[in-house]
Amino acid sequence: MESVLETKFCRLGGDLVVSDGTVIEGYASLFGASDQGGDVVQAGAYGASLKALAADRRAVRMLWQHDPAQPIGVWDEVREDARGLYVKGRILDSVERGREAAALIAAGAIDGLSIGYRTRRAVKNDKGQRLLTELELWEVSLVTFPMLPSARVGQKGETPETDHTLRELAAVFDAARLELARD
Numbered sequence: 069m070e071s072v073l074e075t076k077f078c079r080l081g082g083d084l085v086v087s088d089g090t091v092i093e094g095y096a097s098l099f100g101a102s103d104q105g106g107d108v109v110q111a112g113a114y115g116a117s118l119k120a121l122a123a124d125r126r127a128v129r130m131l132w133q134h135d136p137a138q139p140i141g142v143w144d145e146v147r148e149d150a151r152g153l154y155v156k157g158r159i160l161d162s163v164e165r166g167r168e169a170a171a172l173i174a175a176g177a178i179d180g181l182s183i184g185y186r187t188r189r190a191v192k193n194d195k196g197q198r199l200l201t202e203l204e205l206w207e208v209s210l211v212t213f214p215m216l217p218s219a220r221v222g223q224k225g226e227t228p229e230t231d232h233t234l235r236e237l238a239a240v241f242d243a244a245r246l247e248l249a250r251d
Contacts, residue, residue, distance in 0.1 A: 073206060075134055075182050090141070090170055093156035096181045096208045101152075106197045114148050116188075117205045129207040130157055132165050134184055136207075140166040143208060153183070155208055169210050182211040 099111045121128065128146045132138040143157035159173075160166040172178040189202035 073184055073186055075184050075209075090159040090161055090166075091157075092159065092173075093145075094154070094181070095152045096146075096155045096183050097153035099150075099152045102197055106195075107200055108193075108197050109152070109200045109203070111150070112148065113200050113203045114153055114205050116202060117185075118146065118148065121205070128155075128205055130159070131184070131207050131209040132169060133211055134182065134207070134209045138165050139163070140169050140210065146205070146208070153205075153208075155181070159210075173210070178210055178212055180211045180213065182209045183207070184209065 097109050097114075099109055099113075102108050128143050129136075129139055130141040130143050132140045140163055141157055141159040143155050145154070145156040147154050159170050161170060169178065183203075183205060184207040186204040186206070187200060187202075188204055190198050190200045193199055
């Protein structure tokens with residue numbers, strides 16, 4: 069099944085760790101979690117893609133807001149485990165947008181990851197959700213508004229009240245974006 073490039077966002081609360089201002093690691097996708105579009109990535113969905121990338125000596129790209137003209141770093145490790153798609157990489161501070169991304173993460177203005185992929189296999193369940201069973205992974209981006217509420221960049225000193233308010237605001241923007249996409 070050939071399809072267009074899709075994106076899936078993750079909100080990375082405590083799941084993504086940023087150290088030294090440029091090293092990030094965490095989960096870009098969680099298995100079994102329904103996103104706001106009703107998609108659910110199944111365990112093993114990335115396996116064939118990761119194997120093919122390794123065989124071809126290609127890498128998953130780290131982009132800014134899914135823009136292929138704006139790579140901002142490198143993913144040193146991308147793998148599936150029982151929880152989801154784990155990523156670890158470095159934002160390049162020698163790249164202008166990389167420095168900006170690191171500053172925006174540190175300030176709490178950017179806190180999401182999103183995957184860019186093509187769906188190879190999917191089925192609908194009885195709830196109408198699309199169960200994604202095989203995906204061709206292209207890139208993992210740092211983004212402003214993630215679609216999967218359980219995946220955001222966490223910051224030291226973030227208060228639960230602030231985090232809750234930002235989540236509500238992000239949910240409003242996500243709902244508006246989805247409504248506009250339907251029109």
